[in-house]
Amino acid sequence: MTTLAWIRKLAPLALLPFFAMAPAGCAVEQSSEEESFDSDADALSASWKCDINQLGSERCQNTLASIRWQAGVTGRGDILERGISWLEAGVIYNRNGSYQGYRRDCSGFVSMSWQFSNSPNTALFPPFVEGKYASALGSFDDLAPGDAVNKVYRNPYGHVMLFAGWASEDHSQLWFLHHYATGKPVALIQISRADLGDFMPIRSVKVPAPASEPAPPPDDQPAPPPAKDPVPGCGVLAVNQSLGADQGTSSCDGRFTLVQQSDGNLVLYQAGGGALWSTGTYGSKGRVTVMQDDGNLVMYTPDSKPIWSSKTSGHPGATLAIQDDGNLVIYAGKAIWSSGTAGH
Secondary structure (H helix, E strand, O other), rough: OOHHHHHHHHHHHHHHHHHHHOOOOOOOOOOOOOOOOOOOOOOOOEEEOOOOOOOHHHHHHHHHHHHHHHHHOOOOOOHHHHHHHHHHHHEOOOOEEEEEEEEEOOOHHHHHHOOOOOOOHHOOOOOOOOOOOOOOOOOHHOOOOEEEEEOOOOOOOOEEEEEEOOOOOOOOEEEEEOOOOOEEOOOEEEHHHOOOEEEEEEEOOOOOOOOOOOOOHHHHHOOOOOOOOOOOOOOOOOOEEOOOOEEEEEOOOOOEEEEEOOOOOOEEEEOOEEEEOOOOOOOOOOOOEEOOOOOOEEEEOOOOOOEOOOOOOOOOOOEEEEOOOOOOOEOOOEEEEEOOOOOO
């Protein structure tokens, strides 16, 4: 019998002392469904962390591009974008506070990402309660972006983290988004699978199964198709200019090309070097990307539904530069967004 199967078998018995003793903690349901302690995250051995303070770094931006791509190919992009929005907003952990109607702690963050109408805590997730808000997965290998892992015991409280993607092809390294301690902002972390022995993989009952046939990673995609009617000039997407399906625009030295692919992905390619960055929206209905006059770079479907944006509205007159150093940068008097791909 596998470890996870053994845990699930004993889970009903584990609930007896839990409800009898009613210990306080991140995992304890109270009548108000509020948490009473910080998350049990102090024992996590994260090898890398990115929060609002490191968000502009190249590694943070590259990792965000990777998890967005993974979420996109599995049809989970909306879940990850909700989690990333709290990361980018620097939402601070405060179990007595709320943000966007959700409790600002580990389970409130996951509940927001899963779009529950309330903030159930970790006591209501497997292995403690099966099927009410989430169901257990058979293995960590079954995880897809937008799933989660939950502590299998409380000492005296628990912790739940949103799975953001695989950091290695052999599934030995994983990325998570989580809310973890009072006064700390939401963080994106990398953890070794070997350090997840205290956690169980789970999936929200509201989340559909991931796409069964994900496409190859961006670096393995073929060279970009020739751009149709490229944007006049070089190195810039000006106010109200757009890229339609299979259109692109290049840096002035010609080494970097930004392409709105007909597969729904906006990708920055380096000549001879593959993909450097993408919106992670492969397989979506995105067909046109517009540098709007409000400063926001937005991808839309043919029926004008937004798929992805740079979240830079409020900067009228901003333009997108495709720089000779391989970086995409939105300028509005100063840089307000970048792809984090400089140095190529």
